[in-house]
Amino acid sequence: MQQKINLSKAVADNNYHFDDIHSPLTHKEALEEASRCLYCYNAPCITACPTHINIPDFIRKISTNNLQGSAQTILSENIFGGSCARVCPTEILCEHACVRNTHPESNPVKIGLLQRHAIDNIQGEYPFVRKSDTNKKIAVIGAGPAGISCAHKLAQLGHAIDIFEKESKIGGLNEYGIASYKLVNNYSELEINKILDIGNINIFTKKTLGDNLFLNDLLDRYHAVFIAIGLASARKLNIPGESLPNVLDATHFIHTIRQHQIQESLKGKSAIVIGGGNTAIDVAVQLKKLGAGKVTLAYRRGYQHMSATLKEQQLAQLHDVHKETWFNPIKIDQLTDKKLAVTFHIQTHEIPQETITLTADYVFKAIGQTLCTQSLFRQNQSTLSVHQRKIAVNDNYQTSIPSVFAGGDCIYKGQDLTVYAVQQGKEAAESIHSYIIGD
Structure with a gap:
């Protein structure tokens, strides 16, 4: 069972701790930076962008003070252009x-x-303007970037969409799973409100597939279903002591911070973050910004194997996060002074194998997420095929049930990044449109 943070004293204003990590450009700086673009023919930056934004075009419009046109170029390909620019x-x-x-x-x-x-x-x-109504209805399960992107494109095409979200607020990872210093001042909510202004999109919260929402029921009521439920289950270490108090899931901790639910100052507390990805960095840096003392990032392999980008690793270094590589956790013990002791195997070419024990007030697991298939397929729902622990889809995002499509982190396609989820939602919407109009 997920351990909750059992703390006692309210942290003051969260925004005080999490100022925007990247200062926006001034108008003069933007013009100077835009002038550096060479407006390449067959620009490689467009190919490298998962949403295929015409980057030279939007930059050229900035250079001519046409910010409205620049934004339209971006949003026509990536409706989450604002948050993607930040994360x-x-x-x-x-x-x-x-x-x-x-x-x-x-x-x-x-x-x-x-x-x-x-x-x-x-x-x-x-x-954006909607086309004339088609009298077709689509259910979207999950109100994260993939689900919202799909719903927006379908609304543009004239369809009616009902979105079902398990949380009390919409936004998915942008609302619950992104470091607070990357999306400040309720940016996710403000952005989604603008996206939903297109109309013909209804939101239903606290609806969980396999609990109070069932696929068979949706198939009876809608022309198609799009599943964008992300990866809700945290991977386990599968070591002794993992269920001890103050051994916490990283994503749950980020969720707690973003919803302003931390109840005690972490000033001076020590922590060990197990993992080497961007989420591990997010947790470690947020701990330091909340006043934590020594924070150690422990990763089972070398620096070159970390999935965290070099920029993220440098951010951790800037915030005095200690990094230990080739540290593979084998057990966690509770000490008498309420601290935790984590024992690691160290294995490198120089050191064949030895153990070392680190102590801390908290341990955070940041080793990735996985699809929760148990809740997805219970209650005799129609069965969806799974590939490599994710929902299997074809090139058109169609699952093993013809009228059910899926996209985002819950499918095995692209990287688990917001920008890929946005693109998959948009492409899936085009496929759903073709399916329900019989093309």
């Missing part, structure tokens, strides 16, 4: 492909900050 690992996608990376300059155009500048300065509603 997308541009350093391994569009900016990595920028021709400005070549020697001797080796300094790409700041595409992410320029994208944010355009979206943040858009005037009025998002520039």
